[in-house]
Amino acid sequence: MGFNPRLLCIVAAGLFGLACLFYILSNALPSWATSSGTGESLSFGLWQGCVTILNQKTCLAIQCSTTEGFTPCAKLYAARAFVTIACLMAAVTVVILLLNARNQDISNKTLLMGTKALAFFCLLMGIIGVAVGISAYMVGDSRVKPSLGVGAILGIIGIVVNLAGAIVTVLIR
Numbered sequence: 666m667g668f669n670p671r672l673l674c675i676v677a678a679g680l681f682g683l684a685c686l687f688y689i690l691s692n693a694l695p696s697w698a699t700s701s702g703t704g705e706s707l708s709f710g711l712w713q714g715c716v717t718i719l720n721q722k723t724c725l726a727i728q729c730s731t732t733e734g735f736t737p738c739a740k741l742y743a744a745r746a747f748v749t750i751a752c753l754m755a756a757v758t759v760v761i762l763l764l765n766a767r768n769q770d771i772s773n774k775t776l777l778m779g780t781k782a783l784a785f786f787c788l789l790m791g792i793i794g795v796a797v798g799i800s801a802y803m804v805g806d807s808r809v810k811p812s813l814g815v816g817a818i819l820g821i822i823g824i825v826v827n828l829a830g831a832i833v834t835v836l837i838r
Contacts, residue, residue: 673837674766678759680830685755687823692748695724696814698802710816711745711798740801747794754787784831791827795820
């Protein structure tokens with residue numbers, strides 16, 4: 666018994682659309698790592714950091730230089746790039762899957778193989794971006810250990826949804 670290819674294309678497109686949304690939110694939120702103290706809290710994302718003191722929140726863009734080695738700044742730049750690529754690839758995958766679903770003849774093997782490759786490329790970019798982004802804040806010799814923030818958790822959820830979409834894409838024949 667085979668699955669309906671058009672239905673699988675639509676389901677996979679929905680999953681990749683959801684993954685794209687999670688990647689975008691993860692990329693935009695300034696809360697990949699959070700730390701709280703008495704009367705103050707810090708949160709850092711891929712693009713900006715925020716300080717809250719006595720209910721006054723101030724956010725600034727993270728600007729740093731990468732002079733040598735794989736520093737936390739270099740990790741942030743890499744995470745930004747990979748998560749942004751994952752956002753774009755998820756959106757492109759949605760468009761291609763919807764075009765496949767609309768097409769009368771879904772038997773174009775080259776297009777299907779390209780879609781499957783794109784789905785797993787998107788997954789790989791998401792995994793690398795989220796892992797490097799988490800590593801930039803969670804691995805270090807600081808005395809204050811931050812906790813995982815909402816942005817990082819949304820990135821992880823995006824990876825899981827992306828994986829589900831990639832699995833559904835493999836089922837399309």
